Amino acid sequence: MKKSGKGIGIMFYGTGYGNGYPDVSRAKAKIDHTGRFTIYSGACEVGQGAKTALAQIPAEILGISTKDVIFDHEDTKTTLDAGTCAASRQTYNTGNAMKLTSESLKKILENKAREILNLNKEQTLIFNDHHIYQKADPSKQISFKQIAGSCDLKELEIEEVFQAVTTEMNEETGEGNPYWPYTFGACGVEVEIDTETGGLDITNAILVQDVGRAVNPKLIEGQMDGGFAMAQGYALLEDLNIVKGEIKHHNFTKYLIPTALDAVEVKKIIVEDPESSAPFGAKGIGEPVMIPVAPAILNAIYDAVGVRITEIPVTPEKLLKAIKEVG
Amino acid sequence: MAFKVIGENVLRVDGHTKVTGGAKYPADLEMDNMLYGKTLRSIKAHANFTIDTKKAESIEGVVGVLTAEDIPGKNCHGVLFKDHEALCESKVRRIGDPMAVVIAESERIASKALESIEVVYEDLEAVFDPEEAMKEDAPKIHGVDNTVFHFKIRRGDVEKAFEEAAVIVEDTYYTGAVDHAFLQPEAGIAYEEEDGTLTVVAATQYPHFDRIDIAGALGLEEEQVRIINPAVGGAFGGREDLTLQIHLAVAAKKFQRPVKMVYDRKESFLAHCKRHPITMHCKTAADKDGKLLALKARIVGDTGAYASWAVNVLRKAGVHITGPYEIPNVWVDSYAVYTNNPFSGAMRGFGATQPPIAHEQQMDRIAEKLGMDPFTIRRKNLFSLGSKTATEQVLKESVPLGRCLDALEAAMNEKPLPDKDINYLEDLKAQQLKKEGFWNEKIR
Numbered sequence: 001m002k003k004s005g006k007g008i009g010i011m012f013y014g015t016g017y018g019n020g021y022p023d024v025s026r027a028k029a030k031i032d033h034t035g036r037f038t039i040y041s042g043a044c045e046v047g048q049g050a051k052t053a054l055a056q057i058p059a060e061i062l063g064i065s066t067k068d069v070i071f072d073h074e075d076t077k078t079t080l081d082a083g084t085c086a087a088s089r090q091t092y093n094t095g096n097a098m099k100l101t102s103e104s105l106k107k108i109l110e111n112k113a114r115e116i117l118n119l120n121k122e123q124t125l126i127f128n129d130h131h132i133y134q135k136a137d138p139s140k141q142i143s144f145k146q147i148a149g150s151c152d153l154k155e156l157e158i159e160e161v162f163q164a165v166t167t168e169m170n171e172e173t174g175e176g177n178p179y180w181p182y183t184f185g186a187c188g189v190e191v192e193i194d195t196e197t198g199g200l201d202i203t204n205a206i207l208v209q210d211v212g213r214a215v216n217p218k219l220i221e222g223q224m225d226g227g228f229a230m231a232q233g234y235a236l237l238e239d240l241n242i243v244k245g246e247i248k249h250h251n252f253t254k255y256l257i258p259t260a261l262d263a264v265e266v267k268k269i270i271v272e273d274p275e276s277s278a279p280f281g282a283k284g285i286g287e288p289v290m291i292p293v294a295p296a297i298l299n300a301i302y303d304a305v306g307v308r309i310t311e312i313p314v315t316p317e318k319l320l321k322a323i324k325e326v327g
Numbered sequence: 328m329a330f331k332v333i334g335e336n337v338l339r340v341d342g343h344t345k346v347t348g349g350a351k352y353p354a355d356l357e358m359d360n361m362l363y364g365k366t367l368r369s370i371k372a373h374a375n376f377t378i379d380t381k382k383a384e385s386i387e388g389v390v391g392v393l394t395a396e397d398i399p400g401k402n403c404h405g406v407l408f409k410d411h412e413a414l415c416e417s418k419v420r421r422i423g424d425p426m427a428v429v430i431a432e433s434e435r436i437a438s439k440a441l442e443s444i445e446v447v448y449e450d451l452e453a454v455f456d457p458e459e460a461m462k463e464d465a466p467k468i469h470g471v472d473n474t475v476f477h478f479k480i481r482r483g484d485v486e487k488a489f490e491e492a493a494v495i496v497e498d499t500y501y502t503g504a505v506d507h508a509f510l511q512p513e514a515g516i517a518y519e520e521e522d523g524t525l526t527v528v529a530a531t532q533y534p535h536f537d538r539i540d541i542a543g544a545l546g547l548e549e550e551q552v553r554i555i556n557p558a559v560g561g562a563f564g565g566r567e568d569l570t571l572q573i574h575l576a577v578a579a580k581k582f583q584r585p586v587k588m589v590y591d592r593k594e595s596f597l598a599h600c601k602r603h604p605i606t607m608h609c610k611t612a613a614d615k616d617g618k619l620l621a622l623k624a625r626i627v628g629d630t631g632a633y634a635s636w637a638v639n640v641l642r643k644a645g646v647h648i649t650g651p652y653e654i655p656n657v658w659v660d661s662y663a664v665y666t667n668n669p670f671s672g673a674m675r676g677f678g679a680t681q682p683p684i685a686h687e688q689q690m691d692r693i694a695e696k697l698g699m700d701p702f703t704i705r706r707k708n709l710f711s712l713g714s715k716t717a718t719e720q721v722l723k724e725s726v727p728l729g730r731c732l733d734a735l736e737a738a739m740n741e742k743p744l745p746d747k748d749i750n751y752l753e754d755l756k757a758q759q760l761k762k763e764g765f766w767n768e769k770i771r
Contacts, residue, residue, distance in 0.1 A: 174480030295687030
């Protein structure tokens with residue numbers, strides 16, 4: 001017999017290393033003699049989209065397109081330490097470092113432009129595609145390249161650092177501000193369970209993610225799909241079968257993860273509530289997207305067949321056994 | 328404020344080369360005159376050993392076999408404690424511990440030569456259950472107490488709250504170890520540059536930190552070591568601890584030739600950390616209206632043979648076990664414990680992924696006892712602007728959890744979303760993007 005049920009789960013996630021540990025990101029930026037912009041920061045692109053989303057930050061500030069941002073992050077010889085690519089901290093921490101660096105460089109360029117164009121501080125300047133012009137009289141303009149040609153290039157190099165603010169917790173009571181910012185989310189699923197085989201299908205899935213501000217919604221959507229799939233594996237499939245310290249399931253014929261055929265069409269909802277200490281309000285979501293999924297599945301199982309599963313993964317065998325036990 | 332680039336679906340700048348096969352992952356790299364390395368790993372969970380590599384070294388095509396003696400600097404690494412040996416000297420603490428690395432002219436010769444390394448093990452008593460490992464008479468995996476870390480929250484008076492509660496729900500929840508299962512198993516290449524810089528090319532989550540440990544093992548200054556992070560085939564926390572980097576660097580320096588190593592899937596499973604298996608015992612109390620009164624939780628995380636991020640992970644688990652709820656009385660004990668299991672470390676969620684398995688089921692159980700629905704019980708308790716967490720932290724801004732829940736309920740009931748600031752990506756945004764020709768859009 002097929003039985004269906006619904007379940008939800010909600011979550012919070014504290015970003016960063018936490019507990020007062022220095023959570024530091026550095027970035028360095030420059031304009032070269034051709035007017036090109038390069039930013040150096042050791043944030044890793046591990047598939048999450050850092051190379052794209054982080055490059056959107058200087059692009060926004062300097063009025064250039066993302067493809068014109070040269071983002072050097074792969075080599076310790078050229079880049080500065082941006083901390084680990086973990087704890088959902090790169091958009092927030094390194095994003096902040098890149099924002100500060102880009103803003104400082106913009107200020108330098110602005111001052112140079114005023115000097116050369118003979119404009120006072122009252123005049124508004126616009127940055128657009130490697131050019132700076134006066135808003136009131138766009139004919140008064142100068143390119144990044146012209147500025148670079150007019151000064152020592154060292155003057156067009158700048159380095160900034162960002163450090164997240166958390167405090168160490170009291171060892172006896174836990175009192176303190178261990179993480180910042182916090183990110184929130186919710187998941188709801190509907191499942192259909194075959195009570196004769198223990199097989200489970202997710203027939204409807206909704207994932208809602210607070211992001212502070214969405215820097216790149218498509219990348220967030222990708223993270224949400226990936227996070228859902230990973231959580232689905234965590235809740236239902238993945239078992240290393242460790243016996244006396246030995247991993248028995250050490251390849252993908254035995255260690256089952258969701259395949260394309262298991263993937264669920266997830267309805268994804270992004271909630272924005274900009275965080276003032278974050279770059280343009282953006283919080284990290286790499287980890288949070290995974291967190292509320294497994295509990296939603298477990299609650300849906302209970303709603304469907306009345307068994308409370310307290311141990312994951314809920315493989316068909318385990319589910320079938322539990323269903324039989326409650327009769 | 329209107330943005331030009333923030334909020335735009337800029338296409339991935341690395342997308343094209345990745346989907347067309349142009350991107351270089353570490354296993355794709357080749358150099359002239361390259362050597363290959365293969366690792367000998369422990370088949371015992373806890374043992375002393377002696378090793379004889381003479382026979383392997385005499386095989387034609389083998390240029391050498393690295394053991395602990397060949398590490399010129401400090402034979403240790405670790406993200407928090409330096410409790411990993413780059414190559415085990417005389418004791419293994421888990422199945423999979425690296426003991427020697429054969430360096431040869433080809434991968435085939437290196438693999439074959441592994442079989443000729445002679446190891447004599449002397450078994451030590453092992454412990455696989457963290458509860459057992461916490462006992463005083465348990466075998467000590469690192470010569471000290473197996474309890475690596477104990478985190479506490481003490482807020483209010485839980486026992487008094489339990490006495491006054493209308494509903495109490497109590498159970499134990501268990502989450503197992505899982506693997507990151509990233510697409511690309513560990514691989515890398517190391518070589519010495521003309522100026523003497525030792526360069527390691529391997530996928531990582533933190534090149535600058537790797538450099539510290541690699542330089543330490545080589546006995547070099549940090550500036551003499553260079554890390555290049557090529558295309559990374561997924562990570563999810565599994566590329567934070569070092570695996571083959573020190574082996575590559577030592578071999579490249581010793582033999583003055585480029586050295587390459589590529590793990591297969593089984594070795595990848597053996598080499599990197601796992602998600603912490605965690606047992607969570609939770610006792611949760613609420614009043615008759617569904618308002619939470621107290622939580623008492625005992626959390627035990629099995630960090631296996633090495634600490635890796637255990638302290639930070641079990642701290643995060645301890646802070647997040649309350650769920651996103653206001654609870655006036657909270658008592659938490661969260662422990663990280665050494666065993667002889669595969670070591671645990673970072674994985675997506677980092678100690679915050681396990682607790683909802685417990686707290687979200689506790690919430691539904693309380694709701695059921697009170698005849699309340701799952702949305703209502705959560706709304707009565709969830710964090711909102713100005714809420715205090717169990718660590719007395721005030722949530723001063725950006726706490727849109729209520730809006731998340733409202734959006735979820737509307738979507739589950741197929742009703743329009745309640746809030747104009749919310750992007751319903753699948754429908755509204757996608758339709759809008761299609762209309763705007765997003766799919767043909769080039770990188771801005």
